[in-house]
Amino acid sequence: MDALADQEQDQDQDPRPLRGEPLSLDLLNTRWHDEQLFRQPHGLAVWLASNNLTGRAPDTPETLDALLQARAALLALRADPQDTTALNAVLAHGRICRTLDADGQPQEEPEVTDPVWLPAWLAADDYLRLLARGPSRIRECVHDSCILTFFDTSQNGRRRWCDMASCGNRAKAARHYAQRKQ
Template sequence: MNTQPAQAADADPRPLLGEPLPLDLLNTRWTDDSGAHDLLERPGGLAIWLSSAGLADVAPDTQETLGALLATRTALSSLVTSEGYGLERSREMLNDTLAHGRVRHLLGTEGPETVVETDTPGWLAAWRTAEVYLRLLEEGADRIRKCANPDCRLRFYDTSRNGRRRWCSMAACGNRAKTRRHYERHQGGPGPDRIH
């Protein structure tokens, strides 16, 4: 008899959750002590991400959705790192995603309404992710950051008042860096390298 809770298999295993959609999508790839991971490559991973992102009720868990998200993730990854594809090609890829949807404004019975329409339901998650990326660029492109731990690939949107956040998480990378610095000060040499 299986004694594990049913939701344990559906729990999001990623170390950083709750970032804006484009960064949350980028953070579906991470590295920890056991190696590199890609949530979207594991069985059930798309459903986990859609649920974590609050899109499970509006975007289907289909191959089309997965393909659209993977293409969008590739474009975003190149855009935020300036690596991989050239920036022009990355912009084209993101614009390809945006071309699959649109915002329609209506006057409904309760007043003004805004409706997002995509070519097919499979493009909704990717389109929303790309659209949120544009808003982040307008609000503060310089606040889109990579964790200061060189071994960590996670991204975050710095909402701190002074704009000086450095770590994906103080509990993970931040504390590890503090521990290493403390060790180096008191031991006179490099400390243990246990970084994810």
């Protein structure tokens, strides 16, 4: 089986209820309810494949450790926006190198101190981009039992649930049941 087929297979095995969010939020969403993707067999490989990082970063315990540090930094920052030390420590492992290609087009390429830091650094850098686009659009699902995070891209900026089909419908069903019970 070739690398692309392996990557597609890993993406198909991604058990997370919410996928497709920007990289930093996708990293936060590797934990949901009582589950954690990185505690599952091949969880790191699944996450790397889901984010098109297979082959760009090694599937090693060191990469996982760097990602866990980045996730902890993002969680700390969400809890206290002044707690920037841990995220800045992750960002210190890389930078963007800007160049001009032969066609005169500007290019950006991340440079990291060690390939194991590439996914963690990219996630931290992505979070900065989301903050620049709209910090109020980085949201946690309002459902009581959900801990997932999403970037609200709705036109009116009023998205409340990570996924309308699951958390949104559960909230509506609970309201309906409570009204009928009265």
